[in-house]
Amino acid sequence: MPKSDVKFWHLDAPESTKRLAEWAEDMGSESAVICPLHEGHRRAGKRQPNLKIVLPGKTVDDVDDFVWTWYSECLVQDHVLELFRRAGLTGYEVKPVTAKFKRTTEPPPRLWELVVTGWAGMAPPESGIRLIEKCEGCGYLGYSGCDNPERLIDPSQWDGSDFFIVWPLPKFIFVTDRVAKLIRENGLTGVRLKDPRRLDLSGGFGPGRLSYWMPEARARELGGPLGID
Numbered sequence: 001m002p003k004s005d006v007k008f009w010h011l012d013a014p015e016s017t018k019r020l021a022e023w024a025e026d027m028g029s030e031s032a033v034i035c036p037l038h039e040g041h042r043r044a045g046k047r048q049p050n051l052k053i054v055l056p057g058k059t060v061d062d063v064d065d066f067v068w069t070w071y072s073e074c075l076v077q078d079h080v081l082e083l084f085r086r087a088g089l090t091g092y093e094v095k096p097v098t099a100k101f102k103r104t105t106e107p108p109p110r111l112w113e114l115v116v117t118g119w120a121g122m123a124p125p126e127s128g129i130r131l132i133e134k135c136e137g138c139g140y141l142g143y144s145g146c147d148n149p150e151r152l153i154d155p156s157q158w159d160g161s162d163f164f165i166v167w168p169l170p171k172f173i174f175v176t177d178r179v180a181k182l183i184r185e186n187g188l189t190g191v192r193l194k195d196p197r198r199l200d201l202s203g204g205f206g207p208g209r210l211s212y213w214m215p216e217a218r219a220r221e222l223g224g225p226l227g228i229d
């Protein structure tokens, strides 16, 4: 199938926030980034590599197939990862997650954090997203909002992965129709599939650096030539 004919979806958390997981108290950020030039660039640095979370609910029956944190991290249960692997889906790695329930000492299900390594490059200028600030002091990157989401994903820059991101939206997980079908056919819970062309992204973005979001070597390979690693 030509790349331009592939259907894409945005993988998102459920509308309700009641099953979102919290970061465990000792997560925090490794360190704040403090800009020598602009006070307003101060921000959380790179996160600890492995997530530690607190699940709402009391037992495994209260945990969906997909679990999301308040910071938009996407986690999947073991059997979901198994489905992904059996289907040969590409464009992701997983990291182990330490979980516990907020109100009980019941053993939690085994969870994995999805780290997206697939790539559809930079949002094209037609999307409306432009680099508007690049700080020499701290590496801050500021981008304008997207006023044409229909042009956000440029199939010619897509590497063919089933899971991928578009810069500067590292928190938005995009997937192919293969993933969408697998989710629907297996009735997986805790996840919504949205049409990326209908996203409201008008607010502008300050995504940090690509290495916050991807394994370091991959971030260097993709982001180095673009100055965003």
Ligand SMILES: [Zn+2]
Pocket: 035, 036, 037, 038, 041, 135, 136, 137, 138, 139, 140
């Ligand atoms: Zn700065």
